[in-house]
Amino acid sequence: MKINSTKVAQIAGVSRSTVSRVINNYSNVPSETREKILKIIDELGYIPNTSAQVLAGKKSRTIGLFIYGDNNDKSKILDNGLSFGYYLDFINRVLKEALKLDYQLLVDVINDNNFSKVESLYVNRDIIGGIFIGFKEGDENIQKIIKQHSPIVLVDYLSNPNCENKEVYYINTEDFNGAKEATEHLINLGKKRVIHISGDRCKLSGKEREKGYIEAMKKFGMTPMIYNGNYSDEKATEIIMNLLEKNIEFDGVFCANDNMSYCVNNVLKENGKENIPIIGFDNLRNTIPLGLMSVAPDINNLAKTAVELFQNDKGEKQKVTFIKTTLIKGLKEYIKESYLD
The missing domain is CATH 3.40.50.2300 (Response regulator)
Incomplete structure (x- = not known):
């Protein structure tokens, strides 16, 4: 079921314009009505869609990149980002590949307490799909997303995935x-x-x-x-x-x-x-x-593979991809791997 302002209005027994006024914080709404609508919005996990393209019926060009992390991880990012280094590098590479294909990138750190906003992004078509990284094997929220939404790209999640959903893809580092x-x-x-x-x-x-x-x-x-x-x-x-x-x-x-x-x-x-x-x-x-x-x-190939899986003109797509690794012993190998580009 798609959650939108029309659905909220139906449940609340008010007009869609009244819901819009509450969302936009206009004062000309009775407090009792306002509280009722806000409660319904909260229960449905509805995130108001402000994208003009989506409102016009056009498909989103935004890819979601969701990194698992608790509040401690968020604090580390705000402090200096160093302990989150791998993910920061990965974000940089995904952004680079997304820009090449004229996609936008939405990045967020997700945990069990705020996963509902990922579902809302799918339901409201604010994203065309999501890349998930850093999640624990068998995560309940991921399993729920797999059953209900697509496309999904899961990085280092399962070693031998059962690919039932045709638009769920796995990328595993060796x-x-x-x-x-x-x-x-x-x-x-x-x-x-x-x-x-x-x-x-x-x-x-x-x-x-x-x-x-x-x-x-x-x-x-x-x-x-x-x-x-x-x-x-x-x-x-x-x-x-x-x-x-x-x-x-x-x-x-x-x-x-x-x-x-x-x-x-x-x-x-x-x-x-x-x-x-x-x-x-x-x-x-x-x-x-x-x-x-x-x-x-090979983080460049990992990012490139992940982004390209969202293209509709790629024909038959590989369900499971393995990304090679290289032992870097010194500056010579470091430069050879083109990590500085």
């Missing part, structure tokens, strides 16, 4: 292969006790990166040493400090993302352990200048 390559590189450097500070185990990326690390360690007959960092700067710092305090030996570190690797690097430097190699994941812009290594997803 996290397993990237993590395996990173761990093997540390082992090939002669390291015997490589630890892994893991990501969020409720997210596909966290699971796959941990699996890749375990596979590499077992391949060389080594015992995995895993510490749950949950993609948290604070947890990564706490983990590495505890290891040093307890004199637990390790000679290499593979972190599930670059932000955690920055924290590990800082602690090790402060404790005179600068000879321990560290590899992160995501290839953020600060990584190579800090002298750290990182696994780079």
Whole structure:
């Protein structure tokens, strides 16, 4: 059912113009009527559609980009954005690809408490579709969206998706292969006790990166040493400090993302352990200048693929796409991957 001002007017038993006056905060509406209409609007989750194109019956040219994050994540973005670095880079690349195809981009940080506005954007046709990233596997809100709306592009959400809805697409980074390559590189450097500070185990990326690390360690007959960092700067710092305090030996570190690797690097430097190699994941812009290594997803191809899935003239579209990763060991590989363009 499409939620619009006409539907609100029908339920409230008033004219559409009265609903419009309430929405636009005109004073010539009785307070009792105003409260009744506002209550209905709130219950329906109706977001007034101010797009002239949609009102004229034209299709929206706006793509929604929805990033999962709690209020703490929003605070970090407002402070400096650094801990949200991967998503900020992804937004930049998606915007670039959207502009090429004359699309607009709507970006929002979404959690369980405000997901209803995503549904309203679909219902009111304010967006042609949405790209969802950072959501936990099996998220109830995502499952609801999949059943009721389309098109949808899900990034790093499920490893073996069941594509029942014809306009639901999955883009997965080759996290397993990237993590395996990173761990093997540390082992090939002669390291015997490589630890892994893991990501969020409720997210596909966290699971796959941990699996890749375990596979590499077992391949060389080594015992995995895993510490749950949950993609948290604070947890990564706490983990590495505890290891040093307890004199637990390790000679290499593979972190599930670059932000955690920055924290590990800082602690090790402060404790005179600068000879321990560290590899992160995501290839953020600060990584190579800090002298750290990182696994780079092909973020340009990821963004390009995501945006192009909204084109109607693309013919048969691939339901599941896998994005390659490359281990960046220094400036030469960094430049070769064209990450600076």
